[in-house]
Amino acid sequence: MHTFSKRTWALAGALVAGLLALVLALPATASRTAGPTIVIWADASRTPPVTELANAWAKSTGATITVVNKGTDPGVIRSGLSTVAAADAPDVIVGAHDWTGELAANGLIEPLYPSAAVKADFPKYTLDAFSYGTAVKKLYGMPTTVENIGLLVNTKLVPKLPKTFAQVEATALAYKKKNHLAFGICVQQGTGGDAYHMYPFFSGLGGYVFGTNKAGNLDPSDIGVANPTFLKNAPLIDKWNKEGLINSKADYSTCSNAFTKGQAPFWVTGPWADQSIEQAGVKFRVMQVPPIAQAAVPFLGVQGVMVTKFASAHNVDAAAKDLVVNYFSTPAAQQQFAAAGGRPPASTKAKSTDPILAQFSAASKGGVPMPNIPQMASVWTDLGQAWVRSTKGAGAMPARRSFIGASKAIADKIG
Amino acid sequence: MSSVPAPAQVPDQPVFRPSLIARGIAAFSGTTGQAVKIALLAISNAVAAWAIYVLISHHRWPALAVVCAATALIDWVYLVPRKWTLPAKFLIPGTVFLIGFQVVPILYTIDIAFSNYSTGHILTKSQAIDGIKINSLEQLPNSRQFDMAVARSSSGKLVLLLHNEVKGGEVYVGTPEGLTPIPTGDYTLNELGQPTSAKGYTVIKGAELFSLDQALRDYKVPTTGDSAIEPQGISNAVELTPTLRYDPKTDTFVRLSDGTVFRDNGLGSFTAGSAELQPGWKTYTGFRNFSQMIHDPLIRHPFLSVFLWTFVFAASVVLFSFAVGLFLAITLNKKGLRFQKLYRSALIIPWAIPAFLSLLVWAGLLNDDFGVVNRVFHIHVGWLFGGNVVSWLPFITWPRIAVILVSVWLTVPYFFLVSLGALQAIPEELTEAARVDGGNPWQIFKRVILPLLMVAVSPLLIASFAFNFNNFNNVYLLTHGGPYTGTSAVAGNTDILITYTYKVAIASATGGNYSLASAFAIVIFMVVAAIAAFSFLQTKSLETLR
Numbered sequence: 028m029h030t031f032s033k034r035t036w037a038l039a040g041a042l043v044a045g046l047l048a049l050v051l052a053l054p055a056t057a058s059r060t061a062g063p064t065i066v067i068w069a070d071a072s073r074t075p076p077v078t079e080l081a082n083a084w085a086k087s088t089g090a091t092i093t094v095v096n097k098g099t100d101p102g103v104i105r106s107g108l109s110t111v112a113a114a115d116a117p118d119v120i121v122g123a124h125d126w127t128g129e130l131a132a133n134g135l136i137e138p139l140y141p142s143a144a145v146k147a148d149f150p151k152y153t154l155d156a157f158s159y160g161t162a163v164k165k166l167y168g169m170p171t172t173v174e175n176i177g178l179l180v181n182t183k184l185v186p187k188l189p190k191t192f193a194q195v196e197a198t199a200l201a202y203k204k205k206n207h208l209a210f211g212i213c214v215q216q217g218t219g220g221d222a223y224h225m226y227p228f229f230s231g232l233g234g235y236v237f238g239t240n241k242a243g244n245l246d247p248s249d250i251g252v253a254n255p256t257f258l259k260n261a262p263l264i265d266k267w268n269k270e271g272l273i274n275s276k277a278d279y280s281t282c283s284n285a286f287t288k289g290q291a292p293f294w295v296t297g298p299w300a301d302q303s304i305e306q307a308g309v310k311f312r313v314m315q316v317p318p319i320a321q322a323a324v325p326f327l328g329v330q331g332v333m334v335t336k337f338a339s340a341h342n343v344d345a346a347a348k349d350l351v352v353n354y355f356s357t358p359a360a361q362q363q364f365a366a367a368g369g370r371p372p373a374s375t376k377a378k379s380t381d382p383i384l385a386q387f388s389a390a391s392k393g394g395v396p397m398p399n400i401p402q403m404a405s406v407w408t409d410l411g412q413a414w415v416r417s418t419k420g421a422g423a424m425p426a427r428r429s430f431i432g433a434s435k436a437i438a439d440k441i442g
Numbered sequence: 443m444s445s446v447p448a449p450a451q452v453p454d455q456p457v458f459r460p461s462l463i464a465r466g467i468a469a470f471s472g473t474t475g476q477a478v479k480i481a482l483l484a485i486s487n488a489v490a491a492w493a494i495y496v497l498i499s500h501h502r503w504p505a506l507a508v509v510c511a512a513t514a515l516i517d518w519v520y521l522v523p524r525k526w527t528l529p530a531k532f533l534i535p536g537t538v539f540l541i542g543f544q545v546v547p548i549l550y551t552i553d554i555a556f557s558n559y560s561t562g563h564i565l566t567k568s569q570a571i572d573g574i575k576i577n578s579l580e581q582l583p584n585s586r587q588f589d590m591a592v593a594r595s596s597s598g599k600l601v602l603l604l605h606n607e608v609k610g611g612e613v614y615v616g617t618p619e620g621l622t623p624i625p626t627g628d629y630t631l632n633e634l635g636q637p638t639s640a641k642g643y644t645v646i647k648g649a650e651l652f653s654l655d656q657a658l659r660d661y662k663v664p665t666t667g668d669s670a671i672e673p674q675g676i677s678n679a680v681e682l683t684p685t686l687r688y689d690p691k692t693d694t695f696v697r698l699s700d701g702t703v704f705r706d707n708g709l710g711s712f713t714a715g716s717a718e719l720q721p722g723w724k725t726y727t728g729f730r731n732f733s734q735m736i737h738d739p740l741i742r743h744p745f746l747s748v749f750l751w752t753f754v755f756a757a758s759v760v761l762f763s764f765a766v767g768l769f770l771a772i773t774l775n776k777k778g779l780r781f782q783k784l785y786r787s788a789l790i791i792p793w794a795i796p797a798f799l800s801l802l803v804w805a806g807l808l809n810d811d812f813g814v815v816n817r818v819f820h821i822h823v824g825w826l827f828g829g830n831v832v833s834w835l836p837f838i839t840w841p842r843i844a845v846i847l848v849s850v851w852l853t854v855p856y857f858f859l860v861s862l863g864a865l866q867a868i869p870e871e872l873t874e875a876a877r878v879d880g881g882n883p884w885q886i887f888k889r890v891i892l893p894l895l896m897v898a899v900s901p902l903l904i905a906s907f908a909f910n911f912n913n914f915n916n917v918y919l920l921t922h923g924g925p926y927t928g929t930s931a932v933a934g935n936t937d938i939l940i941t942y943t944y945k946v947a948i949a950s951a952t953g954g955n956y957s958l959a960s961a962f963a964i965v966i967f968m969v970v971a972a973i974a975a976f977s978f979l980q981t982k983s984l985e986t987l988r
Contacts (some may be wrong), residue, residue: 033539038706049917062654063616063655082921088648088652089648089649089652090652109564109954112500114499114500127563129952129953129954131577131720131721132561132562132720132721132952133561133562133565134564134565134569134570134573134577134720134721135564138576138577138579139577139674140581140587140674140678140680141678142587142589142607142678143587143607144607160577161579161717161718161719161720162577162578162685162717162719163577163578163579164615164684165577185904209811217805217922218805218826218827218841218921218922218925219922219924220922220931234978256592273494274811275813276809276810276812276813276826277812278805278806278809280806281809281812327873336573339655339659342655342656343652343655344655344659344935345651345652345654345655345656345658345659345673345676346652346655346675347673347675348674348675348676349675349676349677349678351673352674352675352678353677384978385787400952401561401562401952401953401954402951402952403953404561404948404949404950404951404952404953404954405949405950405951405952406947407949408931408945409930409931411931412924412926412929412931413929415827415924415925416926416929417825420811422829424929428929429929432928432929432930433929433931435929436929436930436931436932439740439930440740440932440950440951441951441952442537442951
């Protein structure tokens with residue numbers, strides 16, 4: 028009797044196990060039988076436009092597309108691509124141009140060859156931003172939107188836009204005194220440093236990160252962090268530090284606080300700050316930082332779409348390339364990407380209707396795409412720290428010494 | 443409130459009832475237990491069945507064998523009653539989790555540490571060779587681009603209809619043999635310039651076109667020399683010229699322009715001198731990462747001071763948090779204290795807020811120039827950016843104090859709870875007896891309470907030490923490891939080993955040097971394991987108290 032009940036239990040157990048297994052395995056088999064499907068990885072903010080566009084494309088071509096929302100941090104897509112199992116890997120990813128070098132060096136993305144007609148719609152720098160190669164330079168992504176920082180000017184405090192850097196400096200120092208601020212122009216840094224936000228000042232003094240070689244590729248052995256022109260102009264940083272024009276202890280919240288309360292007249296930031304300022308009711312305009320020793324251009328960021336090497340393994344390579352190169356590049360698609368992301372479109376055929384974004388676009392003139400070679404990993408902290416050291420107020424290190432040190436440290440790291 | 447008379451019960455003498463756990467076990471030993479067991483086994487089997495299905499589809503045969511054997515073993519142990527398998531019933535769940543969450547990650551880390559897994563070295567060699575071939579194709583300045591349609595000839599062979607993109611460009615039929623022009627009038631183009639029809643050919647569209655993916659990828663229409671027209675997508679084709687040729691016999695790449703030979707350098711790359719072909723591949727490189735830790739001046743130089751600070755950081759956080767936590771626990775354990783629950787709840791708040799948030803808030807509060815702390819107290823302390831507290835003690839800096847203070851703030855609730863629990867477990871008779879024997883409160887605490895407390899708490903102190911030894915968040919979110927002395931941003935003043943590892947391996951060179959990071963992780967693991975082992979041996983002596 029006792030053993031019989033045990034057997035019954037075992038039998039029941041096996042039955043339940045079988046049923047559960049069936050239920051669990053079912054969705055996996057269902058997706059496999061539907062035939063070749065293009066899988067796209069996009070971050071949360073770009074998932075809606077990508078889904079909409081992809082569905083429209085799928086309808087017209089008869090392909091199936093799955094868009095996977097990878098959450099708010101796009102970095103997950105970048106790191107996920109190198110660890111994902113081939114079966115679950117995406118065929119197309121939505122990402123930023125500065126991933127290009129790393130992903131191409133890893134052999135994870137495929138070169139693209141858009142027609143001359145398609146290429147003509149894009150500013151050269153947006154295509155350069157997605158191009159990489161140590162020997163043969165190739166295009167690895169189609170740009171969708173662009174972004175850059177600019178100098179935000181509170182138009183109530185400064186009704187007439189300054190024309191020269193001297194005007195910016197004088198106005199900033201006047202308000203610093205009047206409102207008892209610890210800075211004149213707010214440039215977010217913090218202990219970690221932030222090379223992206225200080226770059227306009229760095230470039231305005233003649234600094235650059237990497238030079239280009241004869242083939243037009245970025246050259247990691249040509250580091251311009253302490254180039255002679257920059258070093259000649261670097262004492263200006265010490266002057267700004269002394270008079271308190273710039274203070275590296277300010278971070279995003281400090282700047283946001285001071286600007287939205289109408290105390291600080293100038294803030295160097297990007298389109299992501301728009302909403303909070305508008306909500307605070309502060310009227311502002313965006314311009315490029317006026318030339319210092321030379322044009323003070325910002326770093327440019329370009330977002331775009333790339334085809335992964337997994338597309339071949341999934342036998343959707345041709346379809347994925349067509350979607351990325353010929354469909355996501357159309358003005359209508361670009362418009363949709365731009366509208367959803369709150370950034371200007373990359374294509375010159377599509378126009379952003381938002382006046383603030385148009386001002387940001389104007390402030391990008393002459394800008395430099397963030398270097399997309401993987402050696403950039405060695406640069407961010409050291410370049411940011413060089414700035415932090417020289418602009419932290421009392422006890423700051425003279426800029427020349429600081430940037431020469433940083434340049435050496437970067438060269439050591441790159442090795 | 444209720445008028446129902448209370449049952450006759452003496453409140454001070456509760457009826458004897460077995461503890462909750464004992465009752466729980468009792469409840470599970472009958473039919474309920476049998477049912478739960480079967481349900482859990484069913485889930486385990488279902489997961490195994492699903493894993494088997496996935497493993498078969500990925501052709502992972504050794505893993506498949508392991509899963510099958512493990513599942514069979516588990517079922518057998520729980521379903522076939524044998525006296526000698528009884529201990530296994532209790533050990534198996536723990537062992538499974540131990541293997542899954544401890545042993546496998548450690549083995550994987552060791553595997554990575556002895557490889558070159560890093561940016562540019564993540565593929566297999568054959569994948570890397572394919573990648574190099576694709577990357578070596580060059581689009582020459584005079585190479586042609588075509589609008590393309592895929593078609594079949596009357597005999598059913600796959601051909602490309604190619605329309606040269608240049609203005610007034612010709613239309614050709616491309617086959618593996620070469621290009622043949624189509625006379626004007628024998629084809630039609632759409633508004634984008636793509637051929638839509640051609641005499642004698644059927645254009646392929648829709649699903650059939652997508653099913654030809656592999657054929658299109660391999661399709662080449664030879665032109666002059668090594669150049670060939672290759673489809674790119676379903677509506678474009680480009681004339682490409684290889685710059686490298688792979689020779690499988692010698693396992694080398696030869697650059698066609700100057701005959702340079704790129705050889706496998708044994709470290710996962712094809713190199714010729716300092717020139718290296720991308721991508722590379724993952725391979726095992728022995729103790730290379732460990733020797734880099736010793737020999738690379740960039741790493742070696744700050745290692746010792748970082749190590750020392752890591753030790754001081756972890757030890758002082760544990761020590762201070764435990765001291766404060768215990769003090770609060772003793773204070774709030776006093777009988778008859780009003781609002782006791784309120785105080786206790788309030789003390790747990792730092793623990794309840796996600797550390798990611800509170801750390802960033804602290805970074806703001808402690809900002810030298812803009813932080814509330816300095817402003818409210820009208821002081822200027824360089825909490826995050828500042829230097830030495832006293833000039834003759836360069837080791838103690840304000841940022842280090844700030845990191846410790848905030849970490850203590852975050853850890854105190856844990857030790858408060860733990861100490862409170864341990865205190866309440868100490869029988870009151872012991873303290874009573876000590877008091878009767880004339881011990882003063884300090885003596886009672888030192889001689890009776892503390893030793894008994896330590897028996898329970900010391901393993902937790904060791905665990906907390908190990909945790910803080912690797913407390914990346916507290917350091918990185920507060921100071922990013924800074925401030926930096928000198929001009930190198932490799933090791934900052936508050937960098938502990940794990941944040942330093944991040945900077946050396948992930949934010950250096952070409953980034954993403956996971957193999958070096960794994961080598962570091964192994965070293966850190968050994969350090970922590972040694973410290974923990976030593977401490978556990980020490981605490982053994984405490985247990986003799988029992």
